Each structure stands twice: as C-alpha cells, then as structure tokens.
Amino acid sequence: MVKNAFIFLILIGVAMILVNLFAGFTGNVDLGQIANHYVANGPAEVGSANIVTAVVVTYRGFDTLGEVTILFLSAAIVGFFLKIENTDNTERNLKYTSEILNTASQVLVPIMILFGVYVFINGHLSPGGGFQGGAIIASGLVLMFIAQPKKEIGHKLINIIESISGVGFVLMGLAGVLFAGGFLDNNVIGLGKFGTLFSAGAIPIIYIFVGLKVGSELTGIALSLKENQNEA
Amino acid sequence: MENSIVEIIGAFLVLIGSVFLFLGALGLVRMPDVFNRIQTGTKASTLGTFLTFFGLVFIMPEWWGKLILLIIFILMTNPVSSHVLARAAYCIKVPMFKKTVIDLYGKDAEKLFKKETKNE
Amino acid sequence: MVNKILFIAALIMMLAILLTLYRFFKGTTAADRLVAFDVMTVSSLSLIGLIAKFSDRIIYLDVAMVYGLLSFLGVIIVARYFEKGL
Amino acid sequence: MKIKNQFAIFIVLMIIWFLINNSFKLEVIAVGFVLSFVIAIIFGKRTDVLNEFKFTPTAFFYTLIYLLVFFWELIKSNIQVALIVLKPSLPINPGIVKTRTILKSKMARMILTNSITLTPGTLTVDIEKDILYIHWINVESLDIDVATEKIVKKFENILVKIYG
Known part of the structure; x- marks a missing residue:
C-alpha cells in the first residue's frame, strides 16, 4: 500500500515535469559576451553551420586533443590491469546465443558503423561529431561481441587504427601552424561553400580522426573486458 | 488556416498510432505475467510507431528517406529484442501465470541453456 | 487543424509513457521492468518524431535513430546478463 | 562466393x-x-x-505479396490485442507449444520468427534446428502438426518461394 502510494507520487511528479516542458519551454536566450563573439564571428571565420563544432574543434581544439589523450590513457590502464589480473591462460566458454540474435546482428553491425561514420562526417552541419560517432561505432562492435562470441578481432588492428588517427590529428594541427594562423587553424584547405558536405575547412578531416580514435579506444576497453573476465 | 486533405489523412494516421501505443501500455499494466506483457507491448508499440512515422510521411513529404529508414529499423529490431527478452525471462525462471495451460518448452530448455559455444 | 490533431496525439503518447513508467516502478520482477523499459523507449521514439515536426527540424530524426539503436543495445545487454551470458 | x-x-x-x-x-x-x-x-x-535472397523476378513478386500479408496480419493482431485488453475479464488462455519449420536459410528463419512475433497472439520464445517454441495467448491445439498449420504455414509457403 505504501509502495503504491509512493509510485503514484513519483508518477505525478514526472507528469508535472512533462507538462511544464510541453506548456512553455523558453531556454536561456540571452548570450554572454564570449558567446556573442562566437555567434557573430563563427560562421565567417570557420565556415561551420554548427557553432558548437566550431568552438570544440577550432577555438578550443587544443582542449579536445587533451580529452582524447585522457580517454586513451584510461583505455591503456584498463588493458594493463586486466592483463595482470588474468595470468592463467584459461579460455572462457561463453553461453550459447540464440540464432535469431546472431542473424540480426550480422545485418545490423555494418549499418550501425555506417551510421556512426555519417554522424561524424556531418559534424559541422548537424548535432553530433567525433565523440558521438565514435561511441556509435563502438556500440556496434559491442553488439558484435555479444551476439557472435566466436568471432575474434585482434587487439593489434585496433591499436594500429588508434595510433594512425592520433598522429593524423596532431599533424593536422601542425599543418595549421605552418600554412595558416596557428595550431589547429582550419583555413588550411579553404573554407568551401557554407552548408555543404565539403565545407568548414579542416573540420571534417579532424572529426574523422577524432571519431576513429574514440571508436577504437572504446572498442579496446570492451574487448579487454570481454577477454579477461573471470567467473565469479 | 487551410490544410490539404493529404495532411489531414496523415494526422489521423498519427492519432491512430498514438491510440495503439496507449493500448499497448494499458496491456502492459493489465496483463498477468511477463510473457503476455511482452506480447501486447511489442505488437502495439511496433504498429503504433509504424503508423506515427507513416503519417509523418504524408505531412512532411520531403523527409521520407529518414522516416522510411526508421520504420525499417523498428520492424527489424523490435521483434528481435522481445524474443531475446522472452528467452532470458524463461532462463531466470520468472513465474508464469497460474492459468497457463501447457509448457512444452520446459524439458528442452534445460538442455539448451547448458549448451556453450566452443572456441574454434 | 493538423497541428491540433498532432497535439492530441502527443498528449496520448505521454499518457502511454506514464502507464509504462507505472509498470517500471511496480515491477515485481526484473524482467517486467525490462519489458516496460523497452516499450517506453519505443513510445518516446514516436514522440521525438512529433517534436521534430513541431519544431520543423529534420536533424531531430537522427537523434531518434541513435536513441532507438542505443535502447535496442541496452535491452539486449541486460537480457544477456540475466542469462549469465556476458 | x-x-x-x-x-x-x-x-x-x-x-x-x-x-x-x-x-x-x-x-x-x-x-x-x-x-x-x-x-x-x-x-x-x-x-x-x-x-541468400534469390535475385529473380518471382522472388521480387512474392516479396510484395509477403509484405501485404504481413501488414494485414499486423493490423489484425493489434485489433485482437486491443479487444483483449479492453475487456474487464481478460479472456486469455496462455501456454507454450512446439511447431516445425522446413526453412534452412538463416535470413528466412529470422524473417519468419519476426513475423510470428508480430502476428495475432503468438511470440517466438526459442528456435532450435527445426523446432520453434511459441508462446500462444489462446492455445487452440497441443498437437505439433495442427499448431504448425495454424501459425507457421501462412508465412512459410511464401518464404520458401523467396529464399528457396
């Protein structure tokens, strides 16, 4: 009885939140000084239809490099400690998956990877970008690990993709120093026509590297967890 | 304001879809055990979402690509997830409705859940 | 006219989501809660579609797509965990 | 290949x-x-x-027929579910029965089980070789052949022509 009353209280609370959201949502429309500067000058300087992307990749590009590095460090640490934990080379026998899930995952995994690439290539036009696209790619591969336990992916391939994309990111930044205004300046190859797929200078290229790097790092974490888990 | 007849047809399709979603949720509350709940929930939510997006195709004809893709995606994933869910619910021995007539799965399930994939 | 009908449809969908939330909190078994979660995410998918129509932005459909993918993956992972298959 | x-x-x-x-x-x-x-x-x-799809004109023709049959069954199943849910007495009679299938192609088996899940009162619980375990909301028969005739055949007859 008490539990039911409690559930109804929660439901009423959720309903009021929904009604509030629906009735009149007005966000914080006044912009601060810095935000005003970005909104006023961003499209002309960077050529990206998405202001957030312009800030993340160009104005604050160095911070993004730091975030990717932190993610790389955490992936490396997870791999390192799980290696130490599991010294006796026993192979895990995974439970039998149903055939339907196996077939569905075979169809879905390539589609999910294509969708992740779509998200990070269109990062300068739509919400989304490198981190989000990388996470979608990694979840596609997690679906493959769950539904097809027999199939193996080597750690080596993931490490190679990860290193190449990391080096590519830094090289694009250095190219900005050489040919344009500074580190990660995106005027390296011209801005292109505003609002099309090949526009906003180097942003799509940088986002491809960020997306591949994030995707391979998260996949590496999932792979280490899958290989080294002991039966409790 | 004037709306064409096509848009009004689309809006009514969306309305019918939302009614089916509501009936599915009602079934989720009223049905007595997990398997019956999965049955009503999956069927109603699949047709409800299908009708909603199909109605939006009438209202917003230039969005047809993504809407059709969403419909295909829903038709493919929703039954698969309910099948996996039903199998998992049987595996952890969720109690079945007391008026259940017959259960021919019980004997074979014991064998099936012990099966493992060997690393080849 | 069209907007009014769509508004009523959105209200009915919210009621449906509230009903599934009731089952989600009531539960009795973990599998019940998982079923409620599945139906709830699929219902909110069509609500996102309606919001995309109201604000006239096609990019919200990308959000719906990602939402659907991640909810499918979440249900599969929790179900495999029940089977002790992870 | x-x-x-x-x-x-x-x-x-x-x-x-x-x-x-x-x-x-x-x-x-x-x-x-x-x-x-x-x-x-x-x-x-x-x-x-x-x-595994056979790229012949017959296969495309039967795909069209399959879609029509499938959507008709989907609408029928939803009306049935709505009638059950709205009745105060909840007239259900559930149980899990066995059926058989003759399909070999993996894709065809997935489409078959998905269709069974979305049609009136049935839910595929598991599939093993040629046996399908089906949760039926109103059990009409315990015999494996009668159940196969009632649940599986209407889709299988078309899928055989598409996937061989």
Missing part, C-alpha cells in the same frame, strides 16, 4: 546511405561509395546472410 557477399553488403549500404542523406549531390555519392566499399571489404567474410 566472398565477392558475392561483399557486393550484397555494398548495395544495401549504398541504399541506406541515400536514405539517410536524402540528396543526390556528387560529393555525397562519392563519400558514400568509398565508405560502403571499405565497410563491405571489412565485413565481407563475417556477414553471409544478405546474399
């Missing part, structure tokens, strides 16, 4: 790329072509279910 797999994945991915982007500009087509090509090469030997 591997080439045929890769070609099937490539075609499917290109269609999905056009549906997502909704435009036929040259740059979009070029990017999609390269992407689908790379993914098709990577997944070519893992994914062997997409090329």
Whole structure:
C-alpha cells in the first residue's frame, strides 16, 4: 500500500515535469559576451553551420586533443590491469546465443558503423561529431561481441587504427601552424561553400580522426573486458 | 488556416498510432505475467510507431528517406529484442501465470541453456 | 487543424509513457521492468518524431535513430546478463 | 562466393546511405561509395546472410505479396490485442507449444520468427534446428502438426518461394 502510494507520487511528479516542458519551454536566450563573439564571428571565420563544432574543434581544439589523450590513457590502464589480473591462460566458454540474435546482428553491425561514420562526417552541419560517432561505432562492435562470441578481432588492428588517427590529428594541427594562423587553424584547405558536405575547412578531416580514435579506444576497453573476465 | 486533405489523412494516421501505443501500455499494466506483457507491448508499440512515422510521411513529404529508414529499423529490431527478452525471462525462471495451460518448452530448455559455444 | 490533431496525439503518447513508467516502478520482477523499459523507449521514439515536426527540424530524426539503436543495445545487454551470458 | 557477399553488403549500404542523406549531390555519392566499399571489404567474410535472397523476378513478386500479408496480419493482431485488453475479464488462455519449420536459410528463419512475433497472439520464445517454441495467448491445439498449420504455414509457403 505504501509502495503504491509512493509510485503514484513519483508518477505525478514526472507528469508535472512533462507538462511544464510541453506548456512553455523558453531556454536561456540571452548570450554572454564570449558567446556573442562566437555567434557573430563563427560562421565567417570557420565556415561551420554548427557553432558548437566550431568552438570544440577550432577555438578550443587544443582542449579536445587533451580529452582524447585522457580517454586513451584510461583505455591503456584498463588493458594493463586486466592483463595482470588474468595470468592463467584459461579460455572462457561463453553461453550459447540464440540464432535469431546472431542473424540480426550480422545485418545490423555494418549499418550501425555506417551510421556512426555519417554522424561524424556531418559534424559541422548537424548535432553530433567525433565523440558521438565514435561511441556509435563502438556500440556496434559491442553488439558484435555479444551476439557472435566466436568471432575474434585482434587487439593489434585496433591499436594500429588508434595510433594512425592520433598522429593524423596532431599533424593536422601542425599543418595549421605552418600554412595558416596557428595550431589547429582550419583555413588550411579553404573554407568551401557554407552548408555543404565539403565545407568548414579542416573540420571534417579532424572529426574523422577524432571519431576513429574514440571508436577504437572504446572498442579496446570492451574487448579487454570481454577477454579477461573471470567467473565469479 | 487551410490544410490539404493529404495532411489531414496523415494526422489521423498519427492519432491512430498514438491510440495503439496507449493500448499497448494499458496491456502492459493489465496483463498477468511477463510473457503476455511482452506480447501486447511489442505488437502495439511496433504498429503504433509504424503508423506515427507513416503519417509523418504524408505531412512532411520531403523527409521520407529518414522516416522510411526508421520504420525499417523498428520492424527489424523490435521483434528481435522481445524474443531475446522472452528467452532470458524463461532462463531466470520468472513465474508464469497460474492459468497457463501447457509448457512444452520446459524439458528442452534445460538442455539448451547448458549448451556453450566452443572456441574454434 | 493538423497541428491540433498532432497535439492530441502527443498528449496520448505521454499518457502511454506514464502507464509504462507505472509498470517500471511496480515491477515485481526484473524482467517486467525490462519489458516496460523497452516499450517506453519505443513510445518516446514516436514522440521525438512529433517534436521534430513541431519544431520543423529534420536533424531531430537522427537523434531518434541513435536513441532507438542505443535502447535496442541496452535491452539486449541486460537480457544477456540475466542469462549469465556476458 | 566472398565477392558475392561483399557486393550484397555494398548495395544495401549504398541504399541506406541515400536514405539517410536524402540528396543526390556528387560529393555525397562519392563519400558514400568509398565508405560502403571499405565497410563491405571489412565485413565481407563475417556477414553471409544478405546474399541468400534469390535475385529473380518471382522472388521480387512474392516479396510484395509477403509484405501485404504481413501488414494485414499486423493490423489484425493489434485489433485482437486491443479487444483483449479492453475487456474487464481478460479472456486469455496462455501456454507454450512446439511447431516445425522446413526453412534452412538463416535470413528466412529470422524473417519468419519476426513475423510470428508480430502476428495475432503468438511470440517466438526459442528456435532450435527445426523446432520453434511459441508462446500462444489462446492455445487452440497441443498437437505439433495442427499448431504448425495454424501459425507457421501462412508465412512459410511464401518464404520458401523467396529464399528457396
């Protein structure tokens, strides 16, 4: 009885939140000084239809490099400690998956990877970008690990993709120093026509590297967890 | 304001879809055990979402690509997830409705859940 | 006219989501809660579609797509965990 | 055989790329072509279910018929569920029964179980070799042949013609 009353209280609370959201949502429309500067000058300087992307990749590009590095460090640490934990080379026998899930995952995994690439290539036009696209790619591969336990992916391939994309990111930044205004300046190859797929200078290229790097790092974490888990 | 007849047809399709979603949720509350709940929930939510997006195709004809893709995606994933869910619910021995007539799965399930994939 | 009908449809969908939330909190078994979660995410998918129509932005459909993918993956992972298959 | 797999994945991915982007500009087509090509090469030997479809005119014709039958059954099942839910007495009589299938192709088996899950009062719980375990909301018969005739046959007869 008490539990039911409690559930109804929660439901009423959720309903009021929904009604509030629906009735009149007005966000914080006044912009601060810095935000005003970005909104006023961003499209002309960077050529990206998405202001957030312009800030993340160009104005604050160095911070993004730091975030990717932190993610790389955490992936490396997870791999390192799980290696130490599991010294006796026993192979895990995974439970039998149903055939339907196996077939569905075979169809879905390539589609999910294509969708992740779509998200990070269109990062300068739509919400989304490198981190989000990388996470979608990694979840596609997690679906493959769950539904097809027999199939193996080597750690080596993931490490190679990860290193190449990391080096590519830094090289694009250095190219900005050489040919344009500074580190990660995106005027390296011209801005292109505003609002099309090949526009906003180097942003799509940088986002491809960020997306591949994030995707391979998260996949590496999932792979280490899958290989080294002991039966409790 | 004037709306064409096509848009009004689309809006009514969306309305019918939302009614089916509501009936599915009602079934989720009223049905007595997990398997019956999965049955009503999956069927109603699949047709409800299908009708909603199909109605939006009438209202917003230039969005047809993504809407059709969403419909295909829903038709493919929703039954698969309910099948996996039903199998998992049987595996952890969720109690079945007391008026259940017959259960021919019980004997074979014991064998099936012990099966493992060997690393080849 | 069209907007009014769509508004009523959105209200009915919210009621449906509230009903599934009731089952989600009531539960009795973990599998019940998982079923409620599945139906709830699929219902909110069509609500996102309606919001995309109201604000006239096609990019919200990308959000719906990602939402659907991640909810499918979440249900599969929790179900495999029940089977002790992870 | 591997080439045929890769070609099937490539075609499917290109269609999905056009549906997502909704435009036929040259740059979009070029990017999609390269992407689908790379993914098709990577997944070519893992994914062997997409090329089981028989690419003949008969198969396309029966695909159309299958879609019509499927949507009719989907609408029927929803009306049935609505009638059950709205009655105060909840007239249900559930149970799990066995049925048989003769299909061999993996893709056809997935489509068959998905269709069974979405049709009136049935839910596929498990599949093992040629036996399907089905949760039935109103059990009409315990015999395996009668159940097969009532649940599986209407889809299987068409799927045999599409997937062989």
